[in-house]
Amino acid sequence: MAADLGKQIFSQTGHNIVKNALIHQWVSLGFIEESNIFSTRQLSERYIKQLLGLSFLQLSKSPLTAGLSHEDVTLFTMHDLVHDIARLVMVDEILLDNKQDNSGGISYHYALLSNCFKPLESSTGYLAKIRALCFTNCREFRLSDGAFSSGKSLRVLDLSDCSIQKLPDYIGQLKQLRYLNAPGIQYQTIPNCISKLIKLMYLILRGSYEIVALPESNCSGIRELPESFGKLNKLNGEIHQDKLPLIGLPEVIGSLTNLKYLNLARCMDYVFGSPSTDQTDSFIGSISTFSNLEHLDLSKNKILCSIPESSSMLARLPECLTKKESLKVLNVMGCKLFEAKLPQSNFLFTLPHFVVHTGEGQSSSNLPLLEHAILDEFLELSRLENVKSTQEARSIKLIEKESINSLNLEWTGGADRFVEDMNVLGEMVPPNTLKKFVIEGYSSISFPSWVMNTGHHLPNLVSITLWDLPKCNSLPPFGQLPNLGEITLGRMHGIRRIDKGIYGGPGAFPRLIGFHLWAMHSLEELDFRDDLQTQVMFPMLQDMEISDCPKVRLKSSPPNAGNWTIILSDNVLSSRVERCHTSASSSSAVACLSDHLCKLVPMHQWVLLCHLPPLLHLHIDGCGDLSSASPEIIRALSSLKSLILEDNEKAEGLPRWLGELTCLQGLSLVGFQKLKDLEGNMRQLTSLQSLNLDGCSIME
Structure with a gap:
């Protein structure tokens, strides 16, 4: 069936095919009939997937035509060779301009013409059995009054490539017409006779900005409001x-x-x-x-x-x-x-938010309803603990829903399960086109095999988030995802080490920009080494964030991220690391250090700063003891261009080492409530261009 539909696609070589319009042409031509199980829309989606799989259709990579956007439409193209073969198979069914002298024209069912500027002679019988008519390359010519008047059997009429002053009155005679594409009408009204098209199912008036009213007569035969109504x-x-x-x-x-x-x-x-x-x-x-x-x-x-x-x-x-x-x-x-x-x-x-639930005494959840759903780019499935069998998860065929770019799978923490989370997740393999993936509330200790091999199953993944996985004690080798740009791990209290297991081999995280660790309370060790050390890891890392990870220490030299954020994670600052060479070189870095609850460890213990690239910008929020900086720490700060010291309620003076930052151009002091004046060592800041004092209430 799909192959037959592929032959019937009505297009020119290199022509963009609008998915929604294609479906409605199929329905209008009677190629797809609703069954007791599937709607025409569901069947059409299935056939399109088959046509894509057979390479009859391809997703268009060319620029979109005027007035359309990625948000509005999906475009297909047909390879020239496939197009030519389809034309050859249908040679006796398609009427082309160069065949109008053929006396066998009365057998044609489809017409692709470029002569809308003059009426066709009905005596030739060309249009007697024509079911679909499309005019092409006619933008320079106005539609003739009799261009299609003899097409009494027309079901599909495409005037999108014509210059239309107004729809002709005789259009009401096309009693079989189901699909009418007439964009850009340059007239204020649509003729009342259009209400006689009692079988009309699909009407496109996109770009018809001159229209100021629709006919007042009965339009009950229309089965879908065109999307273009939103543009009038x-x-x-x-x-x-x-x-x-x-x-x-x-x-x-x-x-x-x-x-x-x-x-x-x-x-x-x-x-x-x-x-x-x-x-x-x-x-x-x-x-x-x-x-x-x-x-x-x-x-x-x-x-x-x-x-x-x-x-x-x-x-x-x-x-x-x-x-x-x-x-x-x-x-x-x-x-x-x-x-x-x-x-x-x-x-x-x-x-896009689907809540899985089941009524009392019911043998299954509502999840199988998604099997034939028409989905957009984003899908969120929550309360997955209500799935009652692995067959339900398998039935939705998530892997086939290639329209999904972003997927959230959520279980409710602490809720009872009918099926082990790992078994449910094992049946919910996303399509390989997926770009963003979130797993939340997952309660199993380990992951199914496809998650452990995401580099193969999800090669296009750009962002992944694992949040609130309390029992999970190991991580998949996400480092082998070739396009991963951001990873967030949070509230995974079973994870004690992050090391080579997440890298999965040499050259890990080739495009990773952001690495975020949040509320990993059991995490004790962060090791950036790979055993082979043959390729650079994290070559593009820009943001490294470690927040509320109180136990973690760095085992090896950190990657050269451009921005570091360390919050409530004192042990990271004081980590004495083993040097390694798995990170790409970087010319400069920005750091934000914050610890409001327990205050930062004394400054002479901030060993991490000696392992970062030369710091240009530093923000210390929740200042602890800043007076005890060692010579090594001061050297690590010597390249600073800007410095923010915030929330130090007890400090009565500024640290002496501040005067040694001769490259400093900007200084902000926030919340120094006991600071009375700026000491003499401030005179050494000869490069200083801006000074901000905020909340320094007794400054004299």
């Missing part, structure tokens, strides 16, 4: 200064009762212009009457985030909507008010 800025002709509301949509929305898929993403802000509880309540209430509605997208509407929580209906969707058995998917991404308040049931789930 003069509907009914009302313009409010810098705001361009879509006045009129709330009045007609209630009549579109047959809608199955309704996309209002980024649209309601234009509809109402400014927040109005009564208007938005009424608007959403009217949507709840759609008996066939399956997919509702309300994402990225700022107006739904700014309504006060005290408002009666927008604190949650109407119960009549959330209890509709027809509604399967509700996308509320970016509408935080909804995300916090919406209930979920076995027939309704919200995206």
Whole structure:
């Protein structure tokens, strides 16, 4: 079936194919029929994956066409060779301009023409059985009055490459038309006869900025509001200064009762212009009457985030909507008010946040509902402790959902489990296109095999976060992820050492920019050495953060990160490290040292500073004893350009070594409440250009 659909793709060599439009053309042409199990949309998604797998289609790498963006559309292309083969197979079905003299034209089902500027002669019969007609390279010519008047069997009409003054009145005669792409109309109204297209399912009017009104006649045959409605800025002709509301949509929305898929993403802000509880309540209430509605997208509407929580209906969707058995998917991404308040049931789930739950006495959770869901770039699965079997986790086929770029998997800490976390995670292998990955609340001691081999399974991963994994006692070899730019490890109290196990071999973390360790209370040793030491590790590291890790000491020389942040981790400062040569050279560094609870260890113990690249900027917050600096420490500070000393309530004077920082250009003293004057050694700071005194209340 997928191969047959691949042959039917209606395009030119090198032409970008819009995924959403392609699906609706298939449906309009009858290639995909809804079954008792799968909707047409679900089947289409499955076939597209097969076509990509067979290389009939490829993701487009060319610049997007005007008016489109990555957020709005997915574009495909077809390789020239595959395109030519498909054309060869369908040679007797496609009418091209250079074949119009062929007397066999009456057998053609598809037409790709470039002569919209003159009417086709109906006597030739070219259009008698044509089901899909596309005009190409016609932007320089206006659409002729009779360009497609004889196409009584047309189901798909694509006028996107034509210059359209207005839609012709005879378009109402195309009783079989299901798909109409007519962007850029240069006329204020659409003819009333369009309401005669009782089978019309998909209408694109993108860029038709001259349109000021839609026909007032019945439009109940339309099954999907076009995404381009969100770009119309003069509907009914009302313009409010810098705001361009879509006045009129709330009045007609209630009549579109047959809608199955309704996309209002980024649209309601234009509809109402400014927040109005009564208007938005009424608007959403009217949507709840759609008996066939399956997919509702309300994402990225700022107006739904700014309504006060005290408002009666927008604190949650109407119960009549959330209890509709027809509604399967509700996308509320970016509408935080909804995300916090919406209930979920076995027939309704919200995206991008899916909460796994199960009713009392039920044999399974609601997780399998995700199997055929149409997912966006971000997916968050929480309360995974409610998964009742590994089969449920396997059934969603997460690895096939290649649209996901960011994935969060969350278990609730301390909650009872039906299935061991490791077994659930083992069945939830993400697609290899994943870029951001978060695991939170995972309670197993170790990881499944695919996590231990992430370098193979997730080669495109850019960011990974492991948070609140209390029992885990070892780390996967994340150092072999070729594109990893940021790693965050936090509240993993079973981890005592971070060493060669996380590196996984030589040349670890080739693109890592940020390495963050937070609240690792049991971590005792941080070793940056690799046994082989044949390749440089951390060659691009910029930010090294160690926060609330009170036990950890450095075993070896640290990587040459450009920025160091050490908070509540005194032992790091006083680590006497063994020198190694696994780090790339760096010309300078920035350090932030903070310890409010137990104060920093005495300054003469800050051995770490001697192992960092020459410091240019230093921020010491929660100053302890700054008077005992050793000659080695002073030499490590001699390159400083700026220095911030903050929160030293007891110091009555400045440290003597301050006068030896002859390169210092900027000095800030914050919270020195007992400091009365600046000592004479300040005169030695001959390079000083700025001095900031803040909270020095008794300074004379």
